[in-house]
Amino acid sequence: QKEVEQNSGPLSVPEGAIASLNCTYSDRGSQSFFWYRQYSGKSPELIMSIYSNGDKEDGRFTAQLNKASQYVSLLIRDSQPSDSATYLCAVTSANQAGTALIFGKGTTLSVSS
Amino acid sequence: DAGVIQSPRHEVTEMGQEVTLRCKPISGHDYLFWYRQTMMRGLELLIYFNNNVPIDDSGMPEDRFSAKMPNASFSTLKIQPSEPRDSAVYFCASSLAMGVHQPQHFGDGTRLSIL
Numbered sequence: 001q002k003e004v005e006q007n008s009g010p011l012s013v014p015e016g017a018i019a020s021l022n023c024t025y026s027d028r029g030s031q032s033f034f035w036y037r038q039y040s041g042k043s044p045e046l047i048m049s050i051y052s053n054g055d056k057e058d059g060r061f062t063a064q065l066n067k068a069s070q071y072v073s074l075l076i077r078d079s080q081p082s083d084s085a086t087y088l089c090a091v092t093s094a095n096q097a098g099t100a101l102i103f104g105k106g107t108t109l110s111v112s113s
Numbered sequence: 114d115a116g117v118i119q120s121p122r123h124e125v126t127e128m129g130q131e132v133t134l135r136c137k138p139i140s141g142h143d144y145l146f147w148y149r150q151t152m153m154r155g156l157e158l159l160i161y162f163n164n165n166v167p168i169d170d171s172g173m174p175e176d177r178f179s180a181k182m183p184n185a186s187f188s189t190l191k192i193q194p195s196e197p198r199d200s201a202v203y204f205c206a207s208s209l210a211m212g213v214h215q216p217q218h219f220g221d222g223t224r225l226s227i228l
Contacts, residue, residue: 034216043204043219044156088156100169101146101217105155 002027002093006104015113019076023089023104026070033065033072036088038106044088048074079111115139117220119205125226131193134223136205137186146217147180147190148204156204162188195227 003026013019021035032051036044050056050063050072062075072091076083086106093102118137126132138145146161160170165182173180177196182188192199202224206217 032215043221046216046218049216100158100161102158103156 002102004089004091004102004104006087006089006107008105009108010110011107012110012112013079015079015081015111017079017111019079019083019109019111021074021076021087021089021107021109023072023074023091024070025072025089025091025093025102027091027093027102028067028070030067030070030091030093032092033063034090034101035061035063035074036090036103038086038088040085076109079109081111081113084109084111117205117207117218119203119220119223121223122221123224123226125228126195127228128196129194130227131191132195132199132225132227134190134203134205134225136188136190136220138188138205138207139218140186142207142209142218144208144210144215144217145182145188146206146208147188148206148219150202150204150222159190197227200225200227 005024035048037047038044048061048063050065053065053067056063060077064073086108088106089104090101092099120135143164147159148156149159150156159172160180161168162182178192180190202222204219204222206219208215208217
């Protein structure tokens with residue numbers, strides 16, 4: 001069973017701090033990695049994607065990928081209360097039928113003002 | 114552009130009743146996915162379609178669940194008969210293609226409660 005693991009949290013950080021969210025995955029063949037943000041009662045919203053080892057920055061968000069360690073992370077700089085949400089890590093994984101997107105259960109982030 | 118559209122947004126029904134959830138994918142997207150989300154199990158893939166053809170239904174929990182995609186702009190997920198343990202949020206998502214580098218875009222979901 002291919003898996004994506006995340007700490008459920010909650011991860012609590014003060015406003016303005018850096019929030020660090022982590023994710024590990026079991027399928028060494030995974031090639032695409034996504035971070036989705038899900039506000040309570042809402043649908044998942046794509047915020048970052050990363051395909052190569054290293055860092056990818058987009059505004060206050062930085063995704064980091066280390067395929068050798070099967071590890072992907074999301075850093076949120078200058079955290080704001082509006083960043084309070086559940087963050088889902090999603091990883092592509094191939095099976096006989098095709099390539100599916102496997103989701104972790106998410107990490108809940110709480111940013112206090 | 115309109116996103117993925119799901120209906121109804123909320124459904125409350127008694128066990129044993131038939132439930133039909135509906136989804137309209139983003140125009141031009143070839144892939145459509147049905148997910149179920151619960152606190153215990155997180156987001157689970159139930160089934161996905163490519164060009165209206167079901168490709169992988171290994172996530173469908175039981176024969177009580179069925180899904181169809183009669184055309185490129187419409188899909189249904191049906192539960193018959195429904196049970197309380199089917200209570201969850203059901204999401205539909207679509208993507209331009211499948212696999213690497215293709216994110217999925219989600220609808221607002223249907224919150225299903227079976228009494």
